[in-house]
Amino acid sequence: MMNIVTELQKDRFTPRYYVAALTDNMSLPKAQVYEKSLIHVEGDRETIIENAEFMQIYRSREVGQSYITAIATTLRAILHAMWLIIRIRPQVIFCNGPGTCIPLCASAFLLKVLGLGWSSIFYIESIARVKKLSLSGLLLYKLRMADQFFVQWPQLQQKYPRAQYAGRLM
Amino acid sequence: VIDKEARRLYIMDPIQTSQSLEEKKLRNLSGYFVFHFMLWWNGEDLVKPICAVSGNLNLQVEHFTFLPSIADSIREASLVISHAGSGSIFETLRLGKPLIVVVNEDLMDNHQSELAEELAEQNHLLCAHPQTLRETVEAMDLHALQPYIPGEARPVVALINEFLGFPV
Numbered sequence: 001m002m003n004i005v006t007e008l009q010k011d012r013f014t015p016r017y018y019v020a021a022l023t024d025n026m027s028l029p030k031a032q033v034y035e036k037s038l039i040h041v042e043g044d045r046e047t048i049i050e051n052a053e054f055m056q057i058y059r060s061r062e063v064g065q066s067y068i069t070a071i072a073t074t075l076r077a078i079l080h081a082m083w084l085i086i087r088i089r090p091q092v093i094f095c096n097g098p099g100t101c102i103p104l105c106a107s108a109f110l111l112k113v114l115g116l117g118w119s120s121i122f123y124i125e126s127i128a129r130v131k132k133l134s135l136s137g138l139l140l141y142k143l144r145m146a147d148q149f150f151v152q153w154p155q156l157q158q159k160y161p162r163a164q165y166a167g168r169l170m
Numbered sequence: 171v172i173d174k175e176a177r178r179l180y181i182m183d184p185i186q187t188s189q190s191l192e193e194k195k196l197r198n199l200s201g202y203f204v205f206h207f208m209l210w211w212n213g214e215d216l217v218k219p220i221c222a223v224s225g226n227l228n229l230q231v232e233h234f235t236f237l238p239s240i241a242d243s244i245r246e247a248s249l250v251i252s253h254a255g256s257g258s259i260f261e262t263l264r265l266g267k268p269l270i271v272v273v274n275e276d277l278m279d280n281h282q283s284e285l286a287e288e289l290a291e292q293n294h295l296l297c298a299h300p301q302t303l304r305e306t307v308e309a310m311d312l313h314a315l316q317p318y319i320p321g322e323a324r325p326v327v328a329l330i331n332e333f334l335g336f337p338v
Contacts, residue, residue: 004330007323007324007326008327128284148329148333166325166328
């Protein structure tokens with residue numbers, strides 16, 4: 001994800017909200033380090049600090065969690081995601097694979113369908129996915145929830161023709 | 171053909187790989203070229219046996235649970251043996267180091283082997299299973315590996331900008 005963010009023109013995509021799972025301890029610090037580095041480059045401390053927010057959301061299902069308890073946790077995740085979407089009203093959503101993105105994309109997509117908001121949803125499948133899509137990717141692809149769906153290997157693009165292949169990010 | 175120049179064996183996150191490195195295999199590795207054996211993991215009960223064995227073999231073992239940046243360690247290595255995580259793989263390839271990826275499907279919860287297998291097919295790294303690690307090390311020809319040219323986000327970002335109506 002940070003490969004994408006560093007390449008984006010920041011003034012086009014601002015303010016930025018970084019969302020990670022509650023049990024993920026590594027992703028947000030990476031984003032925080034990057035956003036902090038922007039302060040030094042551009043020098044305008046006030047503006048840059050306001051341009052980034054970091055939040056954590058409930059995961060639908062932890063790795064290894066039983067599918068029965070996952071029903072309740074998924075519901076909680078959906079409600080939390082819906083709340084975030086309504087509060088933030090993002091115009092653009094970038095997601096890269098974890099199950100955390102599904103409730104967010106679904107909420108944003110629902111708002112779109114109801115005419116209550118408009119988010120362009122960009123999904124970038126993990127580079128570790130060479131021959132098969134992840135479950136998140138499969139859901140977003142089949143349900144056509146993403147406006148643009150990127151894969152990082154040509155084999156996947158052949159298998160899923162509505163996906164786009166524009167090289168690898170790493 | 172064994173790389174006689176290789177002096178440092180760096181094993182990353184070997185909860186999976188270390189279980190395959192019984193004493194016999196460690197002994198075998200040290201016979202060739204290992205002077206320094208770094209380990210990175212979470213389990214204290216795994217550290218002790220490895221350290222005990224390495225004492226006999228003149229291996230230096232370093233272990234840590236988390237290192238913010240392993241780039242420096244990788245840079246010092248002549249060979250890296252890693253699990254199949256995409257982060258480990260690409261960090262090593264980016265630094266231009268020879269890499270053997272150990273794929274252990276019994277312990278993996280993701281289909282991470284796809285990435286290692288694809289890159290092995292393209293000759294950017296060597297792939298092994300815990301059972302075949304020894305043969306792989308014995309038979310490896312690191313000079314046959316192709317350098318990996320890192321990808322970049324610019325083409326994807328260009329398409330995103332185009333979609334949103336920004337000037338590219």
